[in-house]
Amino acid sequence: KKMGFHVKVPKTARTMKRTGNFKVEDYKTWFANEKHYRLKKNLMDDHFKKVIESDAILVVNNEKKGVKGYIGGNVLMEMVIAYHYKKPIFVWNPIEKGFQFEEEIIGMGSKIINRDLLKVKI
Numbered sequence: 001k002k003m004g005f006h007v008k009v010p011k012t013a014r015t016m017k018r019t020g021n022f023k024v025e026d027y028k029t030w031f032a033n034e035k036h037y038r039l040k041k042n043l044m045d046d047h048f049k050k051v052i053e054s055d056a057i058l059v060v061n062n063e064k065k066g067v068k069g070y071i072g073g074n075v076l077m078e079m080v081i082a083y084h085y086k087k088p089i090f091v092w093n094p095i096e097k098g099f100q101f102e103e104e105i106i107g108m109g110s111k112i113i114n115r116d117l118l119k120v121k122i
Contacts, residue, residue, distance in 0.1 A: 003117060008050045012043065044074065051081045056088040056122050059110070061095070069093040076101055083108040090120050 016022050030036035051057055059079060064070035069091075071079070082089050089110040095102050113119040 003120070005120075008054060010043075010047055010050075044077070047074070047078055048081050051078050051087065052085055054082075054087060056090060056120070057082045058090045058092065058120065060092045062093065067096060067099065069095045069099065071095070071099075071101060071105060076104070079105065079108060079110065088122060 012027050015027070025031075028040075030040050057078065059071060059075055061069045061071045061075070064072070071091075079089055089108055091105065091110045091112045092115055094112050094114065095105055099105075111119065
């Protein structure tokens, strides 16, 4: 925000910050109750809409599951939406060599900014 950007944060991330509960598994209720997959669909639809409405996306890919620069399936799908709609894609941390989606992430023209928001130019 300080740099003049309007930030769109995913609903679950806002809830996590508000409650102080960052355990992702607590929010994935669809594993215990298949009827909750409609919630998952709604969350994905909301994320995709935000990507489409945005001028660019910033992927914050911190370490997860022991992988530096981790990008999971949901984020990769959001990146593909951005790519399809010709939105610039900025990636917070470098992608590890040999990461399973490295080819696709780089192939979409993603710009690795190495935690430097001054490199975000739209």
